[in-house]
Amino acid sequence: MNVRGPLSTDEIRSFLAEATIPVRLACQTPSGTLWMVSLWYRCRSAGDDAADWVLQCATGTDADVVAFLREHEGVAFEISSNHPPYRGVRGRGTAAIEPDPEKETLRDLLERYLGGTDSPLARNLLREDREEVTITIDPAVVSTWDYTDRMGRDE
Template sequence: MQLNPKSPWDEPKIVQFLETSAFPIRLAFLDKANEPLICSLWYQYENGVLWCASHKNSFLVSRLKNNKKIGFEVSTNDYPYKGVRGKAEVELSMLNTESTLSTLIAKYLGSGNAQLSSWLLSRADDEYVIKITPKTVNSWDFSHRMKK
């Protein structure tokens, strides 16, 4: 991953934020008319890669099959605003979907909402794992000017 030299955070701080953040990732991609769209997904960061999942019939998956380049952002929703954004390449796979879904469910639902967890896992055979490999990354942190 190439870090923007103007990034206020170094790579270890970016990795820590991505590993510990429970905010969804926002993916920017192009629709059929080459207009930008944004989609929020659950993600897991591991060893330089962001992992997500989406149903095989989702609009997102259909677009990612045609264009493997995306923009992404993981950021706080409340002030002080801070986060990580960048450009990445995507790989789609139908391997290890149940494991990926289980990891995402544990991160975002924990032991709560057993009904949703069961429903999501019941669809594992119809899910794609989305492997997002960041190419360029930048962070921002407005903490110094936005005191709580």
């Protein structure tokens, strides 16, 4: 993975672990147009090197983004704060789709974003008849930014 910007690998991993904002995921449709979707994510280690990580998202098997990614695995993504001081991680890479019959990724994301699985939304998403997949984003190039120092100063 090629990393550019002011954040170290540890700072990137920390930001991704702490930020409970969706990843904005861009992909290509079969007709060649661009598509963007926001999804909950989790960051996971990828291999023995601490610098290697992937993002994982959960969605229904029949979601448009799943069909699009099956045609074209190339993606771009961004996870950035919505309020000053702005900081974030963006990049490009590839996405892989795997079935998640036990909804393990979804359960983990419900805990991360909602604090549990005991809500109407969680119960609906965890329905037995709903088929779920995990989208794994493997970054190739990552850029970071952090305007904390610049935006935090009185001028």
